[in-house]
Amino acid sequence: MSAEGRKRLVAALAILLAIAAVALSLVIKPGPTREILVITGSTTVLPVVEECARECMKLNPNADIRVSGGGTGVGIANLIDGICDIAMASREPGPEEIARANETGVNLVLHRIAIDAICVIVHPVVEETLGEPLELKLEDLREIFTGERRYWNQVDPRLPPEPIIVFVREPGSGTRGTFEELILREGDECIGYEKHGNPALRDAVAATKWSIGYVGLGFVNEGVRVVWIYNEELGEYAEPSKESARSGIYPLTRYLYLVTDGVPPEGSLARDFIEFVLSPEGQRIVEEVGYISITERAED
Amino acid sequence: MLEAVGMAEGSSKSLDGIELVAALCAAGSIAVLGLIIAFVVAEGAPALASGILTLENRWEPEYDRYGLYTLLASSIAVAVGALAISVPAGISSAVFVVEVLPPKLRDFVKVPIELLGAIPSVVYGFVGYKVIVPTISSAFGIYYGQTALAASLVLAVMTVPTILSLSSEVLASVPLEYREASLALGATKWQTIRHVVLPTATPGVLASILLAFGRAIGETIAVVMVAGCPQQLSGPIWNLLQPVYPMTAAIVMGMGEAEIGSLHYHALFAIGGILLAFSFAVNAAASLISRKASIRLRL
Numbered sequence: 001m002s003a004e005g006r007k008r009l010v011a012a013l014a015i016l017l018a019i020a021a022v023a024l025s026l027v028i029k030p031g032p033t034r035e036i037l038v039i040t041g042s043t044t045v046l047p048v049v050e051e052c053a054r055e056c057m058k059l060n061p062n063a064d065i066r067v068s069g070g071g072t073g074v075g076i077a078n079l080i081d082g083i084c085d086i087a088m089a090s091r092e093p094g095p096e097e098i099a100r101a102n103e104t105g106v107n108l109v110l111h112r113i114a115i116d117a118i119c120v121i122v123h124p125v126v127e128e129t130l131g132e133p134l135e136l137k138l139e140d141l142r143e144i145f146t147g148e149r150r151y152w153n154q155v156d157p158r159l160p161p162e163p164i165i166v167f168v169r170e171p172g173s174g175t176r177g178t179f180e181e182l183i184l185r186e187g188d189e190c191i192g193y194e195k196h197g198n199p200a201l202r203d204a205v206a207a208t209k210w211s212i213g214y215v216g217l218g219f220v221n222e223g224v225r226v227v228w229i230y231n232e233e234l235g236e237y238a239e240p241s242k243e244s245a246r247s248g249i250y251p252l253t254r255y256l257y258l259v260t261d262g263v264p265p266e267g268s269l270a271r272d273f274i275e276f277v278l279s280p281e282g283q284r285i286v287e288e289v290g291y292i293s294i295t296e297r298a299e300d
Numbered sequence: 301m302l303e304a305v306g307m308a309e310g311s312s313k314s315l316d317g318i319e320l321v322a323a324l325c326a327a328g329s330i331a332v333l334g335l336i337i338a339f340v341v342a343e344g345a346p347a348l349a350s351g352i353l354t355l356e357n358r359w360e361p362e363y364d365r366y367g368l369y370t371l372l373a374s375s376i377a378v379a380v381g382a383l384a385i386s387v388p389a390g391i392s393s394a395v396f397v398v399e400v401l402p403p404k405l406r407d408f409v410k411v412p413i414e415l416l417g418a419i420p421s422v423v424y425g426f427v428g429y430k431v432i433v434p435t436i437s438s439a440f441g442i443y444y445g446q447t448a449l450a451a452s453l454v455l456a457v458m459t460v461p462t463i464l465s466l467s468s469e470v471l472a473s474v475p476l477e478y479r480e481a482s483l484a485l486g487a488t489k490w491q492t493i494r495h496v497v498l499p500t501a502t503p504g505v506l507a508s509i510l511l512a513f514g515r516a517i518g519e520t521i522a523v524v525m526v527a528g529c530p531q532q533l534s535g536p537i538w539n540l541l542q543p544v545y546p547m548t549a550a551i552v553m554g555m556g557e558a559e560i561g562s563l564h565y566h567a568l569f570a571i572g573g574i575l576l577a578f579s580f581a582v583n584a585a586a587s588l589i590s591r592k593a594s595i596r597l598r599l
Contacts, residue, residue, distance in 0.1 A: 010317025171564060
């Protein structure tokens with residue numbers, strides 16, 4: 001075949017392919033267009049939103065809700081860039097994020113959807129040695145997590161002089177930000193081994209003797225033991241639980257948010273979704289996933 | 301471009317369709333590489349310009365402390381530790397496969413070892429996390445087994461196939477006459493390997509080691525799962541029983557939550573730039589050396 005002939009053949013093939021692609025896209029595309037809602041952000045909030053999205057799509061077959069994680073930072077950045085409609089956040093936006101939102105004319109509106117309690121967890125060997133749950137004050141936590149106290153006998157004389165192995169979350173983690181805000185003073189720095197995500201941190205504590213770390217309440221399992229935290233106002237130690245967190249007795253708590261650009265207009269899918277999350281049905285899902293509902297009525 | 305290529309091949313012939321497609325694909329790949337480099341440099345430059353990157357032993361983006369020593373020392377300790385195991389293992393298995401095994405049996409040994417290189421790295425990470433880490437903590441009596449040694453062991457297994465397959469190619473391409481001449485002079489088989497085959501193949505073997513080093517420095521997920529990730533190294537760089545925080549791990553740990561445009565974000569891109577520079581240097585050195593090797597082999 002001559003060069004000219006081959007050229008024609010390739011051109012003809014290319015045109016055929018293009019036609020086929022167009023035809024295929026017409027065939028595959030479903031008839032009615034579905035309203036799309038894109039949600040990204042905090043992996044802490046993710047399980048709640050995923051379940052709510054599933055329920056919401058059952059109720060409204062025309063809704064196409066696409067949920068993905070990535071972290072609070074990614075979620076807020078996506079919202080500012082217009083890549084998502086709702087960002088999931090386990091902390092309030094930082095000053096740089098607010099500045100960037102202002103630059104691009106995005107108005108970040110926060111919707112509180114749940115309460116999360118941060119649990120300090122230890123390897124079971126600590127509780128077995130004590131014979132009772134470990135009890136700590138916020139100041140004890142500060143000194144352990146900044147490395148001022150390095151051995152367990154400095155925490156409680158009944159414990160042996162084993163080194164305290166401290167696990168913390170990765171930089172930028174919402175859980176870490178909240179935890180450090182709650183226990184640190186100006187100029188303090190937490191020092192420890194970094195773990196990516198709640199399950200990884202919990203598994204590290206479960207696998208490492210004489211270790212301590214922190215996770216969201218919903219992530220505690222039988223492999224680790226929770227630490228009771230001292231409430232300075234009440235003068236008593238509080239066990240981390242849904243009840244103690246909602247009533248404010250347990251000190252290490254934070255809010256979880258959905259973030260939108262402005263208040264979503266009445267009738268929009270984003271508005272419907274947020275209303276669903278805040279409805280008794282949505283708040284039941286919040287509780288099922290292991291967080292604490294924002295509305296007390298949801299508690300039966 | 302059409303004209304230029306056509307002219308290079310002779311003015312009468314113009315570029316035909318398939319060549320055009322191939323040229324576009326090649327140009328596309330080069331463009332992607334260029335864009336990646338440009339993006340990493342552009343996003344990393346603010347970190348270098350603002351001088352936030354220091355050489356202190358403290359990597360803690362949460363407090364805007366970006367000490368490169370922790371990451372660089374970790375990456376180097378882990379990669380060197382891995383090569384200390386995989387280089388002797390890889391080269392001796394290459395010698396065994398090429399020089400000792402009868403050619404018919406070669407594939408029975410070579411293919412399984414090369415398959416090690418096809419296992420997804422997350423699987424290595426998982427095995428390392430569940431098997432190597434607990435073994436290290438009980439063998440050395442330390443509570444936290446996620447150490448440089450664990451990462452080195454995982455990377456050693458991952459880099460053996462690279463060294464084996466490249467080195468065995470080089471060894472196999474040493475001309476048969478060299479061996480025959482050596483044996484004819486009365487040298488034993490081992491003497492021939494030691495004094496004739498290996499010296500001839502040295503540049504190619506070195507190139508394979510360099511590529512393995514590049515792989516070890518750049519490997520990410522398997523390392524994150526077993527390295528421990530402390531914010532500072534507690535011991536000297538040669539202490540393999542301490543947790544380490546290699547550069548790739550810092551990027552994985554930080555990227556998800558780093559605010560776009562923050563110091564942390566730019567610092568992570570600067571680390572990415574350092575990794576890119578490492579792998580370019582390693583690849584350039586490897587290709588320089590192996591170019592030299594082919595000249596020597598043709599002598």
